[in-house]
Amino acid sequence: MDGNAGGFYDPPHSRTRPIAMPLRTLPALPTLAQLNAADAAAFLDHLGGVFEHAPWVAAAVVGQRPFASTDALHRAMLAAVAACPEEARVALFNGHPELAGAAARLGQMTSDSVREQGGLALGALDAADGARWDALNAAYRxxxxxxxxxxxxxxxRATALAVFEARLANDLATELAGTLAEIGRITRLRLAERIADHGLDGLHGSVAAHVLDSRRGLPAQGLRVALHDADGALLAASVEEGCGLTLLAGAPLRMGRYELRLHLGDYHRQPGTAAGLLDVVPIAFAIDAPEAGYRFTLSVAPWAYSVACTREG
Structure with a gap:
């Protein structure tokens, strides 16, 4: 392993590139064309953090410009990592903080990792949960x-822990490949955040619903639909206005169990509707494809309801 101060792989060719030249200003969110045309230092300054503590990955591909697409750029970066010897890949892996580890609790992570782990509040676990994550981290390392x-x-959190425990049973070759695949998913999302016209598909999932009042043959305007997680926490809520409603979008969905709640009691107490016996109707479902679109088609009446769900992608 190269003996640089950070302990991370620094391929010889990356040290010979003219990365100390003055930066030309790039917009906060440049286009791919602007990154293709930028000087090497500006390119590295903007994309050097995509791979955690491994700016050498961006340096390894700067000479391959222009890239026809962000996907081509990402594939080139992953190929640069995959082409490295195992020792170098392990060094790159070791640049990542542990999930819910000491660095998360102390806030000693890159801004990308802070946002990513912060989505599940992994830096603020209670003592029992923290001890469980610590034990798994120690066993895995x-x-x-x-x-x-x-x-x-x-x-x-539940699905992350389940995957964590399952992967402990793998052999080293499986984990080396699986870890690089996970880094590919992480860095694909990070690139999308850094390039204005990234054009990357398959990044985001969605949960949407359309509700019909079967008695009137019209959309159930005014019906509140809420989405809760497995612990009952409210994630999103919206009201049917006649053209359907989107509850989650713009990011990968988190795998796990969820509950859609139809507030039928309040809806049927509106003027012009018929009173019914149903109040809040829970519909439990699971998400297993984070980048898919989940579409619920519902039909409600004062004393009944029906639901169908399709998954796209």
Whole structure:
């Protein structure tokens, strides 16, 4: 392993690139064309943090410009990592903080990792949960020699823990490949945040619903639909206005169990509707494809309801 001060892999060719030249100003969110045309230093300054504590990855591909797409840029960056010897890949993996580890609790992470782990408040676990994560982190590092890495934006705490425990049973070759795949998911999302016209597809999932009042043959305007997680916490709520409603969008969905709640009692107490016996109707479901679109088609009446769900992607 190269003996640089940070302990991370620094390929010889990256040290020969003219990265100390003065920066030309790039917009806060440049286009791909602007990144293709920027000087090497500006390119590295903007994309050097995509791979955690590994600016050498961006340096390895700067000479391959222009990139026809952000996807081509991402594939080139992953290929640069995959082409490295195992020792170098492990060094890159070790640049990542542990999930819910000491760095998370102390706030000693990159801004990207703070946002990613912060989505599940992994830096603020209670003592019992913290001890469970610490035990898993220690067991995983002792077995494989690097931290457990997961694209946490695609998971709830429950599914992350389940994957964590399952992966402890893998062999080293499986974990080396699986870890690089997870880093691919993480860095794909990070690139999308850094490039205005990234054009990357398959990044986001959605949960949407359309509710019909079957008695009137019209959309159930005024019906409140709420989405809760497995613990009952409210995630999103909206009111049917006649053209359907979107409850979650713009990010990967977190795998896990959820509950859609139809507030039928309040709806049927509105003027012009018929009073019914149903109040809040819970519909439990599971999300297992974070980048898919989940579409609920519902029909309600004063004394009954029906639901169908489709998954796209």
């Amino acid at each position: 002792a077995r494989f020699g690097f931290p457990f890495i997961l694209c946490i934006k695609r998971h709830t």
